[in-house]
Every structure is written in C-alpha cells, then in structure tokens.
Amino acid sequence: METKDLIIIGTGPGGYDVAVKAAKAGLQVAIFEKQYYGGTCLNVGCIPTKTLCKNAELLEEIKAAEDFGIDIKESSLDMSRVIARKNGIVEKLSGAIEALMNTPGITFVKGDAKFIDAHTIGAGDQVFTAPNIIIATGSTTKFLPIEGAHSKGVVTSTEMLNLEYVPKRLCVIGGGVIGLEFASIFNAFGSQVTVVEFCKEILPPFDRDIAKRLRTILKKKGIEFKIGSAVVGIKDADDAYLVEFEEKGEKKNVTSDLILMAVGREANLSSLNLDDVGIHYTKKGIEVDEYMQTNVPGIYAVGDINGRMQLAHAATFQSYVALDHILGVESQIHLHVCPAVVFTSPEVAIIGKTEEELKSAEINYEVHKNMYRANGKALTMGCDEGLVKVLTDTEGHILGAHILGAHAADLIHEFALVMNESLTIDILRNTIHAHPSLSEIIMKI
Template sequence: MKTDLIIIGSGPGGYNTACHAAKNGLNTVIFEDRQAGGTCLNRGCIPTKTLCHEADMIEAVAAMTGSRPETDLSKAMNRKEHVTGQLREGVETLMKSPGITFVKEHASFKDAHTVVAGGEEYTADNIIIATGSESKMPPIEGINEEGVVTSTELLNLEKMPNHLCIIGAGVIGMEFASVFKSFGSNVTVIEFLKECLPAIDSDIAKRMRKVMERRGIEFYMQSAVKSINRKGDKLTVCFDKKNKPQEVEADIVLVATGRKPNIDGLGLENTGINFDSKGIKVDDNMLTNIRGVYAIGDVNGRAMLAHAATAQGIRSVNHILKKSDNIRMEIMPAAVFTNPEVAGVGLTSDQCDAMGIEYNTRKGFYRSNGKALAMDESEGMVKLITDNNNKIIGCHAYGAHAADIIQEATVIMNFDGTTDNLRDIIHTHPTLEEILHDSTV
C-alpha cells in the first residue's frame, strides 16, 4: 500500500501529528501495537495525574477537617481507568478522521521507506517514528525480585504498600513519592545525585525537597543502590551513602531511574538511520540522516515530554509540506505534579553559571499573595531569570498551580519579552499569577 505519510506510534506525538497531517491534505497511515494514546495516556502522564488529583483531594480534606481520610486504593484506581478509557476512546475517534488510516499492528522497517505490519507492506516517501520510550532498569543485583516495579506496575497496584521505597528522585520518582505519601504509605527516596529533579533549577528543587521532607518523606541523597533482597514478604534495599553502607526495608520498590528510547524491534538496522542508546539522531526539523524519515518525541531523546512530541510532530509535517513555523523548541516548559507543583521554562541559574551567562534573578513569594493565602497555599516561590537587558530567559516555580504560572512566562519568552513587558500587563486580582507580576517590581 502506498500512502503520503506513515507514522509509527500513536502517543501524543503520533496522533496529534496524524491529525495535523490529514488536515493539511496528507493521506496518513498510523500504526500502534498497543493502546491508542501511547504511554502518556495509558501508562504515564494521564493516569499519574489522575492519582495526583486524588492525592490533592486527600490533602485538602485533611487541611480542612484536621483528620486525614482513609484512602480507598481500588476506587482511586477505578477512576484512573475511567479517565484513561474515556480519553483513549477520544483518540480512537480522532484516528477515524478523513485522511487517517489507523492500523493496530506492530510495524517495523523492511527498508528506509517500507514498513511491514500485519503481514502487509506499506510504503511512503515520508515516515515519522513516534514510538516513545520505556522504563530504563539499572544493573542492580535483585532488580528482578518480586515487588520491584516500574511506574507501569505501580499504576496498577491492588494493595496499598505500608512502605514504598523509590530509587530515583526525578519527575516520576517525586510524583509517586508525593502521591503515595498522601495515600498513607511511608515513603523513602534514594537518589544518586546531590539534589532531586536535576532538570529543575537547583534552588527550586532544594526548596521543594525540604517541603516534602516536612511532609514526612525520607530522602537519601548522594546514595548508590547496590542490591535488593527479598526476605519473606519484605524487600531490603542496600545502598551506600557517602561510602557508608545503609539499608531500607519496604513492601514495594519503585525503580524510577529514567526512561530509554523505544527502538527495539523497529528494524532500524534495515534503514541506515543513525541512532544510539540515547535515541534516534535528528536535526532541528526532526529529520534523520535518511531523506524523508523523521523521529519525534521520546524516541529522539531531545525532550522526553508529551507536549514536546506534539510540537516536534507539527514541525516535521511542516517541513514535509515546506511550510515555515515559529515554534521555539528551546523554550520548552515542564512541570512536576507533586504537592505542591514544580515547574520551569528556559535557562536555570545552574545552566547560566555553567555557560558563563551573566544574569539577574527576581523572586516572588506565595506567602504575600492574597489568593495563595485564601487557598491555604502559602508555601511557594516564583523565580525569574533575566539577562542584562531585562529579557526573561528563564522562569521557575514551586507552589500551587506552578505549571499555570510558568505558562504565562513561556508566552512572554516566546516573544522575547522583558520584565518591563511583564510589568505592563494587567493581571486579574486576586490570582496566583500576580506572584509572577510582583517579582518584577
């Protein structure tokens, strides 16, 4: 079968790209060997954020009544399934749009412009690889013990762990630490690096960790896990903290040490495409070294974020259509849906220091914001980073709805805005966004 465009993978990058391509007149065939919506919808962003919402409701009730309600894990998991199922049906409906053919089969390359799926061959001058990523398991003794899980298995737990040990303090680790602490589990986080959330401004990350420690989450930073051992119904995680052996006992151990591009079984060896363990190599148009073959989202390793995959997919289709766009891939907001939230966009202070960039910082605090106090959310800070001409080059925050606040900074940065521009924008009162405005005063 000959078509205009082939897309492998139906995550946010894949299905949004298919819609964009079809609307622009490209007959598109999209392949998916699992569930429509990919990891984000079924095993990642959406189910996790559903549980984050459940955790937030527990915290709200506890703050209002002074008594923490008991968590019904089965109800939380059932609601998660309802939300993901509803959204998955929506994606499947989109994939029935005119110009899109949705094939539920595993696809692999026969050659650079031929894909084999379900015993049939499909050819196209343009192919977009959007196969996402999967959990990366470190070489730790006992990593395959029963009860050692990835985020996928944790999202399907049937019994609440009394003690959850998390290896890794990145986005996945921190979100699950926050959720299960709210659910009533004892939580321990073991991290090899000096600070949690390495992609976030270290000032914000440190403050956030302190908040989580006050919630009762135990952190072991600069600690290397050596082994995991099962004794009866308990797991013992053995690790070195600054060369001193220590151990933690847990019911469940979550391995959250990052993700790797999902390229196994794609048949890339038949294409000549350049790739390594970090992902498929692409240029700024998401084009590989093979003409007409693109890679978007987690599989190229550039920015493992659902919205990054969507933006990259639009860019690749625009390149195919020879259309220009003003998408600025370097201005990529990101959020961590802990309680409270963490979010950031642009350069961090650490990056500026490493690159030798002169910068200034301005800070605004939740404790002086009327809406934050009314919400009983006085813990938080917004940090603006500007160059010597007051141009905003970064914004980072922790606190209630930090992701929403960062989005306003993202808009301003996309237009090379300054603190003067931000100061001149009228903000609704009372809102949390006033914290961002106040940081310029």
C-alpha cells in the same frame, strides 16, 4: 502494498495529533500502533498519574480541613475505586483518540511496525510505502543493572498505576520527576516513603534552589530522602525487601514492602529494524536535525525516541515541526521554549535555563524572586509555601523561569508566552492581573 503520503509509527502524543493535522492538510496517512491508543502518556503515564495526583490533593485538603474551620470526622481511601476512576478517564480519552483515527485520509493499522526499506513499513501482512515517515515509538522504563532489580518486590510506574492497595513502606529508587510524583502521591495515601537518589539533589536537571526547597517541603510531609546514594542491590528480607545503597562510602539499607524503580526512561528502539535502513542512533535515541529529520531523507523521529526532551507536549510540537518540513512550510514553533512540570504537592514548573547552567556558561544574568506567602490568594488557599524565580539578562529578557507552588503548571505559561515572543519581564509587570489571584506573584516579580 499501498502507497501513502505519510506513514506514522505510534499513536502517542507525537503520532495521533499530527496524523489528523496531516490529513486535514490533504495528505494520505497510514498510522501504526502495536499496543494502545494514546501511547504511554495516556495509558500509563501523564494522564493516569495526574488522576492519582488529584486523589492525593483531595486527601491533603481533607487533612487540612480543620485549619479552615471544617470538622471532618472520618475519611478513608478506597484504592479499588481510585483505580476504577483512573481507568474510566483513560478509557474515555483513549476512545476519543480512536475516533480521531477515523478522520478521512487516515488509515489505522494495528500491529508492530517494522522498516522493510527506507520508505516501506509493514506489520504482519499489511505493508505501506510513503516518501515521508515519522517515528514516534516513545520510550520504555530503565532498570538499574544491579542484583535484584527484577525481583518480585520491584515495580515500575506502570504497575504502580494499577496498585489496589497502599504499601506500608514504599522505597522509590530515583528522585526525578516520575519518582517524586509517586512519592508525593503515596505519601498522601499513607505510605511511609523513602526516596533514594544517586545525585546530590533531587530533580538533577532542575534549578538547585527550587529542588532543595521542594525537598524541604516534602520532608516536612514525612518523606525521607537519601541523597547522593547509589543503590547497589535489592534482597529479600523475610516478608519485605532490603534496598542496599552506598552513602558517602558507607553501606546502608532501607527495608520496604514495595520498591518503585524510577531511574528514567530510554528510547524504544527495538524491533524497528533501524540498522537495516541505515538510520543513525545512539543509546540516547535516534539522531535528528532541527527539523526532526534523521540522516535518511524523509524519515523523521519525534518525542522520546530521539531522546531530546522526554515530555508529551515536546513530542507533539516536534511532530508539528516535522510536518511543516514535509509540507515545505516555515515552522513558527520555537522548540527551545518548552515548559516542564512536576506534579508533586506542591507543583514545580520550569522553562528555560537554570541558574547553574547560566553560571557554567558564564552568562551575565539577574535574579528576580517573589514568594507565595506574600500573595493574598495563596494565603486564602492555605498554599503559602512557594517561590517564583526568574532569571533575566541585563535588558530584562527572560532566560529561565522556575516556579514552586500551587498551580505552577498553569502559571508557567505566562513566561512561555513572553519567551516565545522574545519580550521582556516588564511586559508581565505592566500587564494588569486580576486580584486576588496567584498570577499576581508573577506580576510583582
């Protein structure tokens, strides 16, 4: 058995980066990985999905080329090449993380890590002990507890990312982030897409105004939505599949050639032996305090495994907070200021509170809006559908910011910076922005 200063379980966003930071801070680190470098995000999540989003974006631009005076006679989609490009990007980034695991001070262990005791981790015959342990084992796909949930025609996001054909009819169960991204992608690829969502609106945690506008735009693109609909079963129907659901008490169904199960993800708690160590957890995930520390001193849990915020960048910064606590350093990271993005077409980005949350908490607020159609750059891009909505207190401090439109994922960080420093909306209005640019939508809010 070897002794280290820190043991990390998982090389996803909550593991590999903090391992390097810890090693550079002088700690001796052992990091375990049972599957692949980079975790879910790199291999079957964020990166490969966004690669397909780019393919979808190009297809939509080609379809709109005539509006720009460009005549494109013919275009086609070669899914085998699409997947090959995606795999190449993943392999390149995975190789980069593998190289980082050779950083001096880091010992990489391939294997399924388990707790032997509160400060000892083993995988096979390799056993390490350390006063500090960070659990970053991520999450796994949820399935509805319904008949046919695991039938041949049902796939998860993992299988969708390796699909080398475009299904004629695709039914997406779940109108959350994952479901909508794939709905948007395969709509652009040519699938007839139907989204079945249990809640009254898509993107349930998001601002209702933004979600409704996004649904309207996607509907114009040809995506069909069944809102407030509970899926009750999946059955074979000749050479296709029947998704049965209840809508306002009425039983309905949709026929599909392929079904994407996208009803969320759950903490990957299995196989760690948490009960033997006495670590407290619920179905949502491992319970942690503001330092990401569990009830067992020296053991931390970051990212999807703690269920607080299922975002890759949240996992990374939670791991930084944990490391600061281990090193005895006062953290300067504000975890509550964390943007989230949906890479549909157009994109959605949010940070802070929604209007519904402020109303529910009876907090006084002001609403500020600006439309993409009023922006010169947006018009030149042919991206005039969109909205920036900002919620402030009476003194102008930003309580929440919500963007629907082109490059929302990039624009949201202006608000992140202002919120992180507890500044007011006037800072944005009084900062010179380049013209013409989409950022002027924010400046003129």
